[in-house]
Amino acid sequence: MRGVEHSIQLVPDYRVHHQAPYRLSILEATELKRHLEELLRLGFIKPSNSPWGAPVLFARKADGTLRLCIDYRGLNRYTVKNSYPMPRADELFDRLEDNRFFTKINLRSGYHQIRVATEDQPKTAFRSRFGHYEFTVMPFGLTNAPATFQTTMNNIFRDILEEYILVYLDDILVYSRTLEDHIRHLRDVLQRLRKHDFYAKLSKCRFAQRKVNFLEHHVSDQGLHMDDAKISAIAECPVPTSAKQLRSFLGLTSYYTNFIQGYARYSYVLTSTLLRKNPPWFWTPLCEDAFRALKKAVTCAPVLRLPDFDCPFIVTTDASDFAVGAVLSQGKGVYQFTNKYGANVDGYSPIYTPDEWSATGDTYAAGTQGLLLWAVTLGALLLGGALLIFNTSALS
Known part of the structure; x- marks a missing residue:
C-alpha cells in the first residue's frame, strides 16, 4: 500500500x-x-x-x-x-459456520x-x-510492525471484514456458502489487493477449497481440525531431559488446548514440580505417564464444530482437586464426547473445550455454583443470548 x-x-x-x-x-x-x-x-x-x-x-x-x-x-x-489490537483466532473461527468454500491467500513477504x-x-x-x-521496507522484529500491518489490512477490507473475509497479518481467508458467492467474494478481495499494490505468493495460496489451513488449523465445513504437521511434531517429540525441553513441548501443545480433553490434568503433573524456580530435574514414572497420555490425547483430538447460534448450547463442566474443565457443545452431529470422569454427553458435538486451570492460589468457589460461573464467564461473549443447558458432575 x-x-x-x-x-x-x-x-x-x-x-x-x-x-x-x-x-x-x-x-x-x-x-x-x-x-x-x-x-x-x-x-x-x-x-x-x-x-x-x-x-x-x-x-x-x-x-x-x-x-x-x-x-x-x-x-x-x-x-x-x-497498542492496536490484534485479532483473536478463536473469534475469527466463530464466523465460519455453514460455509463450504474457502480460499487461503498468503501475501509475499508481507512486511516488506x-x-x-x-x-x-x-x-x-x-x-x-x-x-x-x-x-527501506518494514523488517521483521520491530515491536510495532504487526500493528502497522494489521491496521493496513483492516483499512483495506474494513467494510467486508467478517462478512466473507478474515485477515490475520499476511494470512487472508475468504469464505462463502456457495461457489457462485465465492467467485464474487474472491474477485472483490483480489481487486482490493491489486488496487493497493499488495502481492500474494501463488505457491502458498489455495483457491475455492473445501478444506484449507488457516492459523495452524484445518478449516472445513465440518469444523476445525488440528494441523496434521503439528500433530506429527507433537507425536514425535522425544522425552524431555531438561526444563527447557519440557517448556518447548508444552508450548507446542498449549496452542491446541481447546482440542485436548484433560489438558490441565496432564500438564499439571509436568509443571507442578519440574517448572518451579530452579528445581532439580527428576523425571518420574508419573511424569512419563502424563507425557505419553498428553501425546496420545493430541493424536486422538476431535474435530471441533463451528457454533450455530440458532441452536441451543450444552455446557458440560467437571472439576477435581486441582483443575476444572468445561465443554461447550451442540446437538448437531453424532460425535460422542466423554469428559474426564466418565460422564457421557451423548449425541452432541464439542465446539470448544475451554482451557482448564490449576486451582492453586485461585479464589473461585469450589462448588457447583463457582464452576458454572467460571464456565459461563468463559463463554459469555460467544454465547450471547443463546439458550443454555447445563450438565455438571461436580458436587458442592
Missing part, C-alpha cells in the same frame, strides 16, 4: 543502541551473504552510516532452512508501543510490502561481518 509507511517513534529519554555483530557459523555466514545480495537487489536494504546497529542472527525453520533475523531488542526498548518512513530508516540499521545496512 504505497500510501502507508511504518514510523518509529522513540521515547524522550532513548539511547542510540548499537552492538557488535554476533559470531556466525560458516553455514550462517554463507546464508547471510546470500540474503544481503538478494535484499540489496530488491532495494529492501541499502548501505548505512547510521549510529544505530542491531546484530544479525539466524533461526531454523520447520523445514530445516535458516531464517534471517535482526535482534531489534535494543531499538524496541526505546520505541513507543502501538510496506515502506519505512525515510526519516526512520536509519533506526533499522543492522551490522554484520559483510557491512552496515538499513531497511
Whole structure:
C-alpha cells in the first residue's frame, strides 16, 4: 500500500543502541551473504552510516532452512508501543459456520510490502561481518510492525471484514456458502489487493477449497481440525531431559488446548514440580505417564464444530482437586464426547473445550455454583443470548 509507511517513534529519554555483530557459523555466514545480495537487489536494504546497529542472527525453520533475523531488542526498548489490537483466532473461527468454500491467500513477504518512513530508516540499521545496512521496507522484529500491518489490512477490507473475509497479518481467508458467492467474494478481495499494490505468493495460496489451513488449523465445513504437521511434531517429540525441553513441548501443545480433553490434568503433573524456580530435574514414572497420555490425547483430538447460534448450547463442566474443565457443545452431529470422569454427553458435538486451570492460589468457589460461573464467564461473549443447558458432575 504505497500510501502507508511504518514510523518509529522513540521515547524522550532513548539511547542510540548499537552492538557488535554476533559470531556466525560458516553455514550462517554463507546464508547471510546470500540474503544481503538478494535484499540489496530488491532495494529492501541499502548501505548505512547510521549510529544505530542491531546484530544479525539466524533461526531454523520447520523445514530445516535458516531464517534471517535482526535482534531489534535494543531499538524496541526505546520505541513507543502501538497498542492496536490484534485479532483473536478463536473469534475469527466463530464466523465460519455453514460455509463450504474457502480460499487461503498468503501475501509475499508481507512486511516488506510496506515502506519505512525515510526519516526512520536509519533506526533499522543492522551490522554484520559483510557491512552496515538499513531497511527501506518494514523488517521483521520491530515491536510495532504487526500493528502497522494489521491496521493496513483492516483499512483495506474494513467494510467486508467478517462478512466473507478474515485477515490475520499476511494470512487472508475468504469464505462463502456457495461457489457462485465465492467467485464474487474472491474477485472483490483480489481487486482490493491489486488496487493497493499488495502481492500474494501463488505457491502458498489455495483457491475455492473445501478444506484449507488457516492459523495452524484445518478449516472445513465440518469444523476445525488440528494441523496434521503439528500433530506429527507433537507425536514425535522425544522425552524431555531438561526444563527447557519440557517448556518447548508444552508450548507446542498449549496452542491446541481447546482440542485436548484433560489438558490441565496432564500438564499439571509436568509443571507442578519440574517448572518451579530452579528445581532439580527428576523425571518420574508419573511424569512419563502424563507425557505419553498428553501425546496420545493430541493424536486422538476431535474435530471441533463451528457454533450455530440458532441452536441451543450444552455446557458440560467437571472439576477435581486441582483443575476444572468445561465443554461447550451442540446437538448437531453424532460425535460422542466423554469428559474426564466418565460422564457421557451423548449425541452432541464439542465446539470448544475451554482451557482448564490449576486451582492453586485461585479464589473461585469450589462448588457447583463457582464452576458454572467460571464456565459461563468463559463463554459469555460467544454465547450471547443463546439458550443454555447445563450438565455438571461436580458436587458442592
